[in-house]
Each structure stands twice: as C-alpha cells, then as structure tokens.
Amino acid sequence: MDLNTITEVVRRPSERPGMDWHEGDAWLAGGTWLYSTEQPDLRRLIDLTALRWEPLVPTDEGLEISATCTIRDLYAFPWPEGWTAGNLFRKSCEAFLSSFKVWNAATVGGNICMSLPAGPMITLTVALEAQYELWAPDGSVRFVDALDFVTGDHRNVLAPGEILRRITIPEHALRKRTAHRRFTLTRLGRSTVFLVGTQRLGASDLLLTVTAGTTRPVRIAFDSLPDVRTLRQSIDAVPADVWFTDPNGTPDHRRHLTRHFAEEIRRELTAGDLA
CATH class of the missing domain: 3.30.465.10 (Uridine Diphospho-n-acetylenolpyruvylglucosamine Reductase; domain 3)
Structure with missing residues (x-):
C-alpha cells in the first residue's frame, strides 16, 4: 500500500536512532504491517535495517x-x-x-x-x-x-x-524440555490458542504459557507437575476480562481449549515425551 502521508524516509539513522525522534515517526524494519494498512498519523519512517544489527x-x-x-x-x-x-x-x-x-x-x-x-x-x-x-x-x-x-x-x-x-x-531456558499445543480454525489460520509448557531437565516443574486466547500472555508456574484438578483451577483463575474474543473464538471457547491442551501438555511432560 502507498503511504501518502510519508514525507521522509531516514535511510541511514544514527546508531542511537531514537535521539531525534519526534511525533509522526515510525520505526521501519520489515514493514509487513506498516505497508498493509493506512497510516494517516505518520510523516516519517526511520529504517532500522540500515543499522545491520x-x-x-x-x-x-x-x-x-x-x-x-x-x-x-x-x-x-x-x-x-x-x-x-x-x-x-x-x-x-x-x-x-x-x-x-x-x-x-x-x-x-x-x-x-x-x-x-x-x-x-x-x-x-x-x-x-x-x-x-x-x-x-x-x-x-x-x-x-x-x-x-x-x-x-x-x-x-x-x-x-x-x-x-x-x-x-x-x-537455562534454552535447555528446557518443551511441549506445545496450538489450535486454529483453518490449517493456515490465525491462532485461536497457543500454549507452551516447559520443564527443567531432570525436574518435575511446569511453566505453562497461555497466549492467543488471551489479550496478554499468561504464565502459570508449578514447582511440581499439578494434578488435573489443580491445573484446571489455575486456568479458571485467569480473570474473565483477560480472555480474548474475535471471529476465531469466544472467551468460553478459548478457555475450554486451554483447559484441554494444558492437560495434554501436562501428560506429555509427565510421560517424558519431547515436543
């Protein structure tokens, strides 16, 4: 999409590109979102790829x-x-x-x-x-x-x-065992829920991360693998206003999927299968 409000593109920013920031600027990296929709409030793009990090x-x-x-x-x-x-x-x-x-x-x-x-x-x-x-x-x-x-x-x-x-x-996180579950309405669709469980090698802890089904990431930590009831209660304790709703699922649907997939992750890590 043409961004017809842009009057300048900074191709060679300074090593600290924010020093001359002003209202109407936007950082440009891949640009896959910037160029996908109108940006009426923007006047200048600052190209970060030129810094070659x-x-x-x-x-x-x-x-x-x-x-x-x-x-x-x-x-x-x-x-x-x-x-x-x-x-x-x-x-x-x-x-x-x-x-x-x-x-x-x-x-x-x-x-x-x-x-x-x-x-x-x-x-x-x-x-x-x-x-x-x-x-x-x-x-x-x-x-x-x-x-x-x-x-x-x-x-x-x-x-x-x-x-x-x-x-x-x-x-230490890169050396953890992992298990994940993701649900979409279509094979290549947007995630309705995306859950990840991690566990230290040789330990029985569980760090469960819940995303896509919630407006912000939710992390639930257990010192040892919980039983079915404890896991479900922890998910149900997530505040109602944190669950996300859009055409891919209602909050109730996403909570249901989270309960289901969290239990699968619990069983997988209990059995010792690597994701």
Whole structure:
C-alpha cells in the first residue's frame, strides 16, 4: 500500500536512532504491517535495517536476538544440540499467518511490538523467559521481562520514541524440555490458542504459557507437575476480562481449549515425551 502521508524516509539513522525522534515517526524494519494498512498519523519512517544489527548471537549466557532479525533467519538458525528448546523456535515461526515471502521481511521485534494476542514471537519469548532491551530517545536503556511487555490487545509498555533493541533468552531456558499445543480454525489460520509448557531437565516443574486466547500472555508456574484438578483451577483463575474474543473464538471457547491442551501438555511432560 502507498503511504501518502510519508514525507521522509531516514535511510541511514544514527546508531542511537531514537535521539531525534519526534511525533509522526515510525520505526521501519520489515514493514509487513506498516505497508498493509493506512497510516494517516505518520510523516516519517526511520529504517532500522540500515543499522545491520547481528540477527542472532549465541553467548555463554544464552541467545541474543536483534529486533530486526527476520523470521527466515530465526527459522534457519542451526541450534546447538544441547539447546533442547530449539524445536519451539521453528514451531513458533510456523505459527505465523503468512507465506515464506513474508518470512523474508517480517522481523521478530516487529511481531512483538505489534502486540497482537496471536503474535507467535510473543509466545516464544515469554515461554522461554526472555528479557527485552528497550532504548529510549534520551539515551537511557531499560530491561523488561517478556511477560510484562504486552499489556493488552495491540498494547504494550513502549513509551513514545522507545525502541526494542534486542531480546535475550537465558541459557537455562534454552535447555528446557518443551511441549506445545496450538489450535486454529483453518490449517493456515490465525491462532485461536497457543500454549507452551516447559520443564527443567531432570525436574518435575511446569511453566505453562497461555497466549492467543488471551489479550496478554499468561504464565502459570508449578514447582511440581499439578494434578488435573489443580491445573484446571489455575486456568479458571485467569480473570474473565483477560480472555480474548474475535471471529476465531469466544472467551468460553478459548478457555475450554486451554483447559484441554494444558492437560495434554501436562501428560506429555509427565510421560517424558519431547515436543
């Protein structure tokens, strides 16, 4: 789509691109959403891809993912053998409601900052206990847990001019066992619910992440695998106004699916099967 309100595109921003931020600006990475709909309030685009941030950087502490890392690059990353959660990255990429052509442009940071309930990069990073590094226009940096970033449907904690720079996933989370369940009304449709369960190797804990069916990510933690009743009660304790409704499902439908798939995840991790 032509954006007929745009009067300038900054092709070579500074290394701290937020320093000259002003109202009417927008960050441009993949642009797969920016160019898909009218943007009447925008006047200038700042192209972050020109900064050439390294997409994926393994470290002793875990994995750093730049906000401009494409879905294609994330999917193709050669996961170290010990990072048992690697399969979850590929499954999350496959949860996109998009073609491989969009994968070539769409970015991890863009999907997170859109903050839609069905954003699979949100599911992935919350489930793996990630932390987001945010840069403010005044040059300050703050860190936010992935769980706390999205506050509602298309809403998050970003202040005007603030930018998501990188996502850091801790090494201990990359070594966890994982199990996931996802439901869509059609084979390539938008997620109605997307659940991930993780568990430390050799332990019996459970960290259950619920997304797509809720307006913001929900995490339910258990020190040891719960029984059926306890698991269901924990899901039912999610506030009613957190459940999402759209043409893909009502809150009651999504709660029902969450109960069902959470129990499947519990059984899978109890049996010791890897996702």
